[in-house]
Amino acid sequence: NAGVTQTPKFQVLKTGQSMTLQCAQDMNHNSMYWYRQDPGMGLRLIYYSASEGTTDKGEVPNGYNVSRLNKREFSLRLESAAPSQTSVYFCASSTNRAGNTIYFGEGSWLTVV
Amino acid sequence: DQQVKQNSPSLSVQEGRISILNCDYTNSMFDYFLWYKKYPAEGPTFLISISSIKDKNEDGRFTVFLNKSAKHLSLHIVPSQPGDSAVYFCAASDDKIIFGKGTRLHILP
Numbered sequence: 001n002a003g004v005t006q007t008p009k010f011q012v013l014k015t016g017q018s019m020t021l022q023c024a025q026d027m028n029h030n031s032m033y034w035y036r037q038d039p040g041m042g043l044r045l046i047y048y049s050a051s052e053g054t055t056d057k058g059e060v061p062n063g064y065n066v067s068r069l070n071k072r073e074f075s076l077r078l079e080s081a082a083p084s085q086t087s088v089y090f091c092a093s094s095t096n097r098a099g100n101t102i103y104f105g106e107g108s109w110l111t112v113v
Numbered sequence: 114d115q116q117v118k119q120n121s122p123s124l125s126v127q128e129g130r131i132s133i134l135n136c137d138y139t140n141s142m143f144d145y146f147l148w149y150k151k152y153p154a155e156g157p158t159f160l161i162s163i164s165s166i167k168d169k170n171e172d173g174r175f176t177v178f179l180n181k182s183a184k185h186l187s188l189h190i191v192p193s194q195p196g197d198s199a200v201y202f203c204a205a206s207d208d209k210i211i212f213g214k215g216t217r218l219h220i221l222p
Contacts, residue, residue, distance in 0.1 A: 048210075107154070
């Protein structure tokens, strides 16, 4: 009963390094999302994908790129990591646009030093 | 510019009493509203939702009220239990889902 799986769970990066956070869902959902959670800031939407082949910017897209590789997978890439990107990242998926509950992964803790 | 606002960062309630968490939104295009609960080191989990065509939805101890004219919704938990201590996020959706900053609920013994 995997649901939404994201890797890695923990990562430490040096400023300027690049990395990709991987996310996969096994619920046949059309929509997938990447959020970041920071103290006092709640969950902020970075990018979302309403369906395979489409991606759209959320509230805080700067410094990130995404790829909707297929229906199951949605990756988040940091091309040149900055300390401001230290955060907890959550991948999520839902059946379709608005009106359906979304299901979250367990989170990825990223520290940029 | 916050589209979904939870103005109370934290709330303490006695066990057995009613907990009321509030949320305001600015975008009149939102047509669905959700509440999520989050424990430390875990992903948020869905709690309850309401469509914009309704003004109340109830599920066990949890009730969500929607006042569209005021662009306000609230989550009522009654009676409050120790396991309800968590961070609660209000969310609203049109073609994407936007979350508030969360309210940390403490249930006191």
